[in-house]
Structure formats: structure tokens, C-alpha cells
Amino acid sequence: MHSAIPLTEKVFWVGVNDHETDLFEALWPLPYGISYNAYLIVDDRTVLVDAVKGHFLDEHVNRIREALPAGRSIDYLVVNHVEPDHTGALRILRELFPSIRVVGNKKTLELLAGFYGAGGDTHVVQDGDVLDLGTHRLTFHLTPMVHWPETMMTFEASTGILFSGDAFGGYGTVDRGLFDDEMDLAFFESETLRYYANIIGRYSQMVQKAIAKVGTLGIKILAPTHGAVWRTQPRVAVDWYDRWSRQETKSAAVVAYGSMYGNTQKMAERVARALVDAGIRTLVHNLSHSHASYVLRDIWTSRALVLASPTYNTGLFPTMDDLVRLLENKLIKDRLLGVVGSYGWTGGAAKALTAFAERSKWRIVEPVVEVRCAAGDQDLERCAQLGRNLAAAVRA
Numbered sequence: 165m166h167s168a169i170p171l172t173e174k175v176f177w178v179g180v181n182d183h184e185t186d187l188f189e190a191l192w193p194l195p196y197g198i199s200y201n202a203y204l205i206v207d208d209r210t211v212l213v214d215a216v217k218g219h220f221l222d223e224h225v226n227r228i229r230e231a232l233p234a235g236r237s238i239d240y241l242v243v244n245h246v247e248p249d250h251t252g253a254l255r256i257l258r259e260l261f262p263s264i265r266v267v268g269n270k271k272t273l274e275l276l277a278g279f280y281g282a283g284g285d286t287h288v289v290q291d292g293d294v295l296d297l298g299t300h301r302l303t304f305h306l307t308p309m310v311h312w313p314e315t316m317m318t319f320e321a322s323t324g325i326l327f328s329g330d331a332f333g334g335y336g337t338v339d340r341g342l343f344d345d346e347m348d349l350a351f352f353e354s355e356t357l358r359y360y361a362n363i364i365g366r367y368s369q370m371v372q373k374a375i376a377k378v379g380t381l382g383i384k385i386l387a388p389t390h391g392a393v394w395r396t397q398p399r400v401a402v403d404w405y406d407r408w409s410r411q412e413t414k415s416a417a418v419v420a421y422g423s424m425y426g427n428t429q430k431m432a433e434r435v436a437r438a439l440v441d442a443g444i445r446t447l448v449h450n451l452s453h454s455h456a457s458y459v460l461r462d463i464w465t466s467r468a469l470v471l472a473s474p475t476y477n478t479g480l481f482p483t484m485d486d487l488v489r490l491l492e493n494k495l496i497k498d499r500l501l502g503v504v505g506s507y508g509w510t511g512g513a514a515k516a517l518t519a520f521a522e523r524s525k526w527r528i529v530e531p532v533v534e535v536r537c538a539a540g541d542q543d544l545e546r547c548a549q550l551g552r553n554l555a556a557a558v559r560a
């Protein structure tokens with residue numbers, strides 16, 4: 165039940181699986197749970213690399229105790245990322261293992277003092293610093309804003325393990341298999357992309373910098389703080405993150421709509437049908453049913469997006485308003501946008517969507533279709549034309 169899992173003879177996974185939290189960061193659904201990965205290196209000095217959320221301390225400590233040789237304690241805790249899902253256990257860990265010295269950069273230690281109070285032994289590292297443990301040798305690589313200012317990665321030279329923090333991580337517990345060769349990778353790619361789009365995507369430029377920095381280290385095992393440990397094909401995870409952080413898109417479309425009484429829905433469906441007829445893989449989301457987490461995932465890799473909204477109290481329908489804010493917040497770039505709006509008297513939705521496209525420097529594909537009350541045949545034909553034009557633009 166509480167088994168530590170060996171990555172190598174002397175390096176163990178001592179993380180936990182969280183099937184209890186419904187919403188990660190109190191925002192993003194976790195239907196398949198999430199893992200908080202932590203690792204124990206046993207050498208002349210013992211090192212815990214990252215910890216777990218406070219609620220799971222018992223399970224975490226049981227695994228640590230199982231992997232620690234008799235009579236040994238933890239000498240160092242390397243904190244690659246301060247976010248509380250990896251440090252919530254810190255205060256009690258310090259009490260249980262009083263010999264712990266917390267290893268982090270200047271910003272790490274400032275944030276830890278802010279969240280958990282000052283105190284305890286610390287060891288400050290700078291970019292490129294080395295910590296010798298005996299056989300194992302840790303090098304610290306600062307990778308700021310992947311995804312907080314203090315984030316860093318730790319490379320162990322003798323095993324080629326990169327402890328990468330949140331980078332290369334994904335949703336989904338690892339009781340379905342910890343290693344990439346034990347997993348259903350199609351399922352895991354989808355949940356990793358959703359994690360990327362929800363959590364890391366805003367920092368894509370910094371991900372590119374981090375990949376340039378650690379990509380040449382000769383990674384043999386990729387050990388992030390969430391999701392699979394990549395021991396067979398670490399390159400696959402790096403390639404995923406590389407493509408997603410370059411915002412590489414496929415010839416695909418997402419149609420996202422809000423609709424109270426079905427009028428906007430009918431128009432959105434007509435655009436979607438025309439896209440499909442033109443051979444474009446198209447995913448449709450009713451924003452009253454699909455959580456934005458999944459909509460963002462699908463938009464992240466699609467070249468075209470259709471946003472369809474009724475006018476609601478002079479502006480966008482609230483779920484569409486939320487989505488548009490998220491798209492801006494996540495700094496999603498360079499998409500083709502189709503705009504569909506409906507209204508009863510003075511309108512406003514189509515104008516708000518057009519303004520969003522201008523702010524984001526996205527290209528609007530004509531026609532913008534805005535209809536009063538129910539769409540007639542001519543209106544629906546314009547929706548179909550929008551779908552065909554988008555398909556042509558996707559292919560161009």
C-alpha cells in the first residue's frame with residue numbers, strides 16, 4: 165500500500181496519489197486524480213527531492229521511512245518549486261527529521277519563509293551549483309517562471325535523472341503505472357496537455373528557455389512533480405512540451421458556444437458542420453456543459469476557433485466571458501477566429517468577441533455572423549460560409 169518505488173537502486177519515488185481533491189488549484193477538475201511526486205536519494209547523504217501536499221503527509225512519510233536505511237535520517241530537502249502541493253508537508257517534515265537542510269535558491273527560501281516561517285537549516289544554491297552526496301552529484305538549474313519565480317530543476321549526473329518540478333508533468337494519478345512504459349500514453353498525453361494548457365501554458369516562453377537549458381544534459385530519466393516518470397522515452401515528454409510551448413497547432417478547429425434558448429447553438433452547429441464537411445477535425449463545446457479546462461486543452465493545439473455567444477446584459481454570455489478572459493490570460497497566440505453572435509434588441513456579443521480578437525492580434529475570418537433573434541435560412545448559409553472560409557484558412 166505504501167511502497168516506495170525504485171527508479172534506480174538508490175533513488176526511490178516516495179510521492180502520493182491524490183484521488184480526493186476535486187479541483188486542482190481549486191479550479192481545474194481532476195477526474196483521474198493527480199500525483200505529487202517526491203523522490204528519495206540514498207547515498208552518503210540522503211536527499212528528499214520535493215515533498216507533497218500537507219494532507220498526504222502520513223503516506224509520504226511511510227514511503228520515506230520504507231526507503232531510508234535503518235538509522236538514517238534525511239540530510240537535505242531540495243525544493244525545486246515552493247507551491248504548497250509540494251511543500252505543504254514541510255513544517256512537519258522538519259519536526260520529524262530535524263537534520264533536514266532545505267536546499268533552494270534565494271527566491272525559494274524567501275517564499276518558504278513567507279509561507280511557513282523562517283527557521284531550520286538552509287543551503288542556498290545558485291544556477292549551476294553542485295551538491296556532492298557521495299556517488300550521486302546534484303546540479304541545480306534555475307528555470308524561473310516554469311511556473312513560479314523560484315522554480316528550478318535538479319540534475320543527477322550518475323543516473324541521468326532530471327528532477328524537473330512541474331515542467332513535463334501532467335494530471336492523473338500514478339497508481340495506474342508510474343513509468344512511461346507502464347502507462348496508456350494516449351490517455352496520458354491528453355491529461356498532460358490539459359495540465360499544460362491549464363497550468364503551464366501562460367509561461368510557454370519560459371518553457372522554451374528551460375528546454376534549451378536542460379535539453380543538452382543527457383537526460384535518461386525525467387522525474388517531474390506530477391504524473392509519469394519517463395524512464396524509457398524521456399524525449400517524448402520533452403517533445404510534447406516543446407511543441408505545446410511553441411504553440412504549434414494542428415489543422416483542427418474548436419467551436420465553443422454559449423446558448424440559453426438554442427438560437428446561438430443552431431448557428432454554431434451549422435459552422436461546425438461546414439468545417440467537418442470540409443474535412444477539418446472539429447471539436448464542439450457547449451460552455452454550459454464543458455469545463456473550461458477541457459476547452460482550453462482542445463484550443464491549445466487547434467489552428468481555428470469559433471466563438472459563438474448570445475448578447476447577455478449588453479455583453480457576452482457569462483461562460484463565454486470567462487473563456488475569453490482565460491484565453492487572454494493564457495497568452496494564446498495567433499489563431500484564426502470565427503465570430504458568431506445573436507441578440508434580441510441592441511446586441512453586443514459579436515462586438516465584444518471582435519474586440520477580443522483585436523486585443524489578442526488574432527485574425528478574424530469573415531463573415532462575422534450576427535443575427536437578431538432566431539437565425540433564418542440565409543443566416544444559416546452565412547454560418548456555413550464562415551465554416552468553409554475557416555477550413556480554407558486552416559489549410560492555407
Ligand SMILES: Cc1cc2nc3c(=O)[nH]c(=O)nc-3n(C[C@H](O)[C@H](O)[C@H](O)COP(=O)(O)O)c2cc1C
Nearest residue numbers: 424425426427428474475477478507508509510511
Ligand atoms: C437574461 C437575458 C439577457 C439578455 N440581454 C440582452 C441584451 O442586453 N441585449 C440584447 O440585444 N439581447 C439580449 N438578450 C436577448 C438574447 O441575446 C437573444 O434572445 C438571443 O437570441 C439568445 O440566444 P440563445 O437562444 O442562444 O440563448 C438577453 C436575453 C436574456 C435571456
